[in-house]
Amino acid sequence: MGTKIFIVDDHYMVIEGIRSLLQSEKSVEWMGHAMNAASCLAFLQQQLPDVILMDISMPDKSGIDLCREVKERYPSVFIIGLSTFNQQSFIQKMMDNGASGYLLKNATQEELMEGINTVMKGKTYLSGEAAQVLRKNGTGNTPVLTRREKEVLELIAEGMTNNEIAQKLFISITTVDTHRKNLLAKLEAKNTASLIRMAAQMQLI
Amino acid sequence: MGTKIFIVDDHYMVIEGIRSLLQSEKSVEWMGHAMNAASCLAFLQQQLPDVILMDISMPDKSGIDLCREVKERYPSVFIIGLSTFNQQSFIQKMMDNGASGYLLKNATQEELMEGINTVMKGKTYLSGEAAQVLRKNGTGNTPVLTRREKEVLELIAEGMTNNEIAQKLFISITTVDTHRKNLLAKLEAKNTASLIRMAAQMQLI
């Protein structure tokens, strides 16, 4: 009996492509696909695959959230993240939320099979480029922001002044200013402009 | 004789998917694929397809540039842009560079065939969502920035002050300030923070 595979991706072309790539493989059993988070969860209530290939971008919910949800309900399922870009932040978040591996969509058939086989053994699999991206910074590049800092950053990005933010969060202007200082330091920005740009690049806003 | 199709995409899964979708179609002839801009151009020197399906993200060159290049050399070829996201700016730029159509990667087989057939007639084809995105703003959403404004915006995003920008561009501080005012007005931003965020969202930086 082969490894039972299910795929969640809202791109029909990708689903077809993966199916085509896996067709020749005797060791895998194609269970079907879902094109959004809701129907994925519905499917899982009926049957449980061994491995889910999960795209990070979905119409109704991000793959990152879906990943966490699925792992909470069905911890035994192995999830492999899928995406077009090697955005460090996405890969990191998927892995944090319990994914066992990550494949970029330019993966070859060999990588795909290697990924499936590796995670089935309980190990972690990252496709070549994904691994590089993670190694390059190892949480060093994207700084850890506190809850409050994220809130303040978001409001700054919306164009609010320290005064407005202070009122909104019921804290003093000087506190907002302090958070701001910390944000500048953490993101290594010298002013608001570079702060927001950095944050945008890191998918923080 | 069917429509000769060539595909340029660096994602193997997508190439496989499209091939699988087109396999059953008698009216199309699969010419092959390229996984980067260079090998695409090399292929075109040997043979000329009727329609090229072209991804916007490529390792060596953006599909937007490749599109312009191919249309300059081989104006008779119809190009259909392909991408994962319905980023208004990308779609707009592809169309500006001579693409005849645009498909999102969640397109169905029907949409794919309709797209190919429509552009072969010399018409423009936009898949459902792509069309909506373009209609929604019709160049209204992304403002037109002048050469100088783009330069100044870029330098602001890099964290430079008006003073520094003035020195770099050999113009007066007050001129930089004027460009800045215009940028704020054009992007409907109330300060630097929202300016940079807007610019990031519109792929201006």
Add this chain to the structure above:
DNA sequence: GTAAATATCCTGTTTTTCCGGGATTAAAAA
């Protein structure tokens, strides 16, 4: 139980941005 991290608050100064007015020149479009 103690150390580290987080969130809060403060004063004062300097720098930068933002805003409201202008104006002139050169080049492109009508």
Add this chain to the structure above:
DNA sequence: TTTTTAATCCCGGAAAAACAGGATATTTAC
């Protein structure tokens, strides 16, 4: 040829951000 657009320049003042250099509670982690 006239009008529009783009690029340049100016002043002055108000508002905001950045910087320096603190302090004090409260969690959280070890």
